[in-house]
Amino acid sequence: MDPEIGNFETEMNRGFLQILVLALLEKDMYGYAMVRTIRDLGYEVEENTLYPLLRRLEKNGWVKSKWDVSEDRPRKFYGITDEGRSLRAELLGIWRKQDQILSQLTEEKNHV
Amino acid sequence: MFEKLEAYLEEISHFLSGRQEREEILSEIRSHILEKAEQEYGQATEASLGEVIAAYGPARRVAEKYLDGRPIIAPAYHRYLFRYTALFFAFHFVLTVVAVVFKKSFLMFPFLYVPQMGPFESLFYLPTAFVFDLGAVTLILYFITQSKKDVKLPWPKFSLDIDEAKPSGRIIGRIIGFIAMAALTTVALLFYIRYGTLFFAHFNMAQRRPIFTPEAGQWFSLILIGLWGISAISLAIKLTVSPPWVDAVGKALSLVLLGLAFRQPFDTALVQPSPETLNRVFTLSLTITLLIICILVAIDFIKALIRIGRKKLAR
Numbered sequence: 230m231d232p233e234i235g236n237f238e239t240e241m242n243r244g245f246l247q248i249l250v251l252a253l254l255e256k257d258m259y260g261y262a263m264v265r266t267i268r269d270l271g272y273e274v275e276e277n278t279l280y281p282l283l284r285r286l287e288k289n290g291w292v293k294s295k296w297d298v299s300e301d302r303p304r305k306f307y308g309i310t311d312e313g314r315s316l317r318a319e320l321l322g323i324w325r326k327q328d329q330i331l332s333q334l335t336e337e338k339n340h341v
Numbered sequence: 342m343f344e345k346l347e348a349y350l351e352e353i354s355h356f357l358s359g360r361q362e363r364e365e366i367l368s369e370i371r372s373h374i375l376e377k378a379e380q381e382y383g384q385a386t387e388a389s390l391g392e393v394i395a396a397y398g399p400a401r402r403v404a405e406k407y408l409d410g411r412p413i414i415a416p417a418y419h420r421y422l423f424r425y426t427a428l429f430f431a432f433h434f435v436l437t438v439v440a441v442v443f444k445k446s447f448l449m450f451p452f453l454y455v456p457q458m459g460p461f462e463s464l465f466y467l468p469t470a471f472v473f474d475l476g477a478v479t480l481i482l483y484f485i486t487q488s489k490k491d492v493k494l495p496w497p498k499f500s501l502d503i504d505e506a507k508p509s510g511r512i513i514g515r516i517i518g519f520i521a522m523a524a525l526t527t528v529a530l531l532f533y534i535r536y537g538t539l540f541f542a543h544f545n546m547a548q549r550r551p552i553f554t555p556e557a558g559q560w561f562s563l564i565l566i567g568l569w570g571i572s573a574i575s576l577a578i579k580l581t582v583s584p585p586w587v588d589a590v591g592k593a594l595s596l597v598l599l600g601l602a603f604r605q606p607f608d609t610a611l612v613q614p615s616p617e618t619l620n621r622v623f624t625l626s627l628t629i630t631l632l633i634i635c636i637l638v639a640i641d642f643i644k645a646l647i648r649i650g651r652k653k654l655a656r
Contacts, residue, residue, distance in 0.1 A: 260369065261376045276377075277398045280369055281406040284362070302376060305369050 246274060246282060248324060251317040254292055257308040283307055291316050345387050346374060349394050356404030366407060370397070414479065415486040421494055422478055423647045428497060429474040434639060437463050437470065438632055452477075460603030460631075464596060467639070471646075515580055522573035529566050538562050550612075557610035560602070567598045585649045592642035599635050603628075 249272070253263060260280055267274045286292040291313035297304050309317070350367045357363045374393050375385050382389035397403065414422065436447055436455045441463050447455040458466055485492045529539055538558030542550040551558050575591040578584070607624040 260373050261380070265380075275398070276373060276396075277403045277406055280366070280373070284366070284407065302372060303368070304372060304376075 244320075246278070247286070248317065248320045249274075250279070250282060250286065251291065251309060251313055251320070254307055254309040254313070257295075257306045259297075259304040259306050261304075263307075286313065343385065343387060343390050345390050345394060346371065349374075349397075349400060352400035353404050356401050357407060370403070373397075412486065414482045418482045418485060418494070421496075422475075422482060423650045424497065425478045425481075426471075426475045427643055427647055429478060430471050430643060431640075433470045433474055434467065434636070437467060438636065442628070442632065460628075461600050464600035471643075512580075515576060519573060519576035519580060522569055522576055526566060526569040526573050529562075529569060533562050533566060539565060552612060553610050554612050557605050558612075560605045561610075564598050564602050568595055571595055571598070585645070588645035589642060589649060592638050592645055595638050596635065596642060599631060599638065602631055 249267065250263070253266060258266070260276070260283070264274060264276055264279060283292060283294070287294055287307070289312075290310060292307050293310050294305050294307045297306055350371060353370065354363055354367055357366060374390060374397060378385040378389040378393045382392065433453070433455070436449075436453075437458075439445070440447060440455045440457055441460050444457055446457040447453070449455075456466070485494075532539055536549070536551075537555060538551050538553065539562040540552040540558055542552055553561060571591050571594050575587050578587050607627050608620055610627075611620065611623060
């Protein structure tokens with residue numbers, strides 16, 4: 230891939246990953262399970278990017294976390310909060326609007 | 342306990358040091374790496390953990406993603422760093438010259454102390470002063486950045502534009518300049534080898550009478566030849582490439598040579614004993630002349646440093 234495209238993709242992914250995580254956490258999940266689920270959906274997320282993102286979302290109150298020590302290996306489960314749901318709704322609204330604008334523009338171009 | 346994993350976490354911990362949540366961050370990474378090794382490689386072994394750790398990324402990169410990445414100095418204040426440092430240093434430089442000429446020390450509340458010193462000592466004091474000024478400006482800009490307030494700092498303009506390096510002239514001008522300086526240096530060197538000094542009271546060499554004592558004459562002559570030589574070499578380098586450090590190094594060496602000139606006592610430099618008043622006038626005139634040359638060279642030196650700094654920042 231062209232390195233320039235790679236940079237653009239990284240920038241675009243930053244916002245997308247936040248919406249993706251907020252959408253995914255409707256059901257409580259731990260980090261590795263999230264990585265697997267996202268991969269199964271056909272998208273790759275860097276593990277070392279996911280955890281800092283979760284931490285920032287938690288700091289702002291959009292997700293909450295809890296360590297589960299009932300099994301051999303302790304796992305940290307994350308889940309969305311009510312504030313996180315409101316944020317997700319707003320972000321999805323923005324994303325849909327952006328998508329609509331881009332679709333409109335590309336359709337107009339195709340007609341020309 | 343897996344050695345590779347613990348060593349990796351220890352390395353991440355090193356870059357995270359000071360953060361309260363460090364232990365929790367490390368526990369989470371440990372849990373993830375062990376789980377991935379088991380799920381994707383069958384079991385957690387040193388070999389499988391090595392693979393998983395390699396995929397997770399270098400420790401410093403991992404740690405940096407947890408840091409908020411706020412710069413020490415906000416980008417909007419970068420341009421102030423060298424301009425304010427230049428201003429502070431100019432002020433510091435003037436005070437140093439005053440301290441040298443009037444043989445006084447200065448204490449300017451709250452933190453500026455300029456000790457009494459000789460011209461030669463001032464050459465060692467000034468680089469320290471520059472570093473101090475750079476540090477002080479950095480500290481101020483750091484506090485402004487950390488305050489997160491939109492502080493609008495004044496932007497002083499210099500009479501000479503030092504933002505951009507001006508083209509040093511056309512290639513023909515440079516060639517002429519180099520030839521002239523190289524010829525001057527060579528002639529001076531030959532003259533010095535033959536007569537032991539460059540300073541005579543008469544242009545008629547048949548009646549030549551040196552101005553300075555042999556020791557002082559040699560000293561000042563060698564310094565002058567050195568200064569011309571440095572100019573010639575700088576111009577020669579600029580003929581082919583023009584790296585930004587040429588001016589800075591050239592001016593720094595010139596300042597050192599000018600400082601060495603002060604090591605020769607001026608009051609005993611004249612070859613013929615002269616009246617006390619005349620001797621004092623000569624000493625004062627020579628001191629002031631050399632100091633003015635020092636100031637001009639120092640200004641060029643600071644400008645060269647600023648250009649280097651700005652180019653590095655621009656990158």
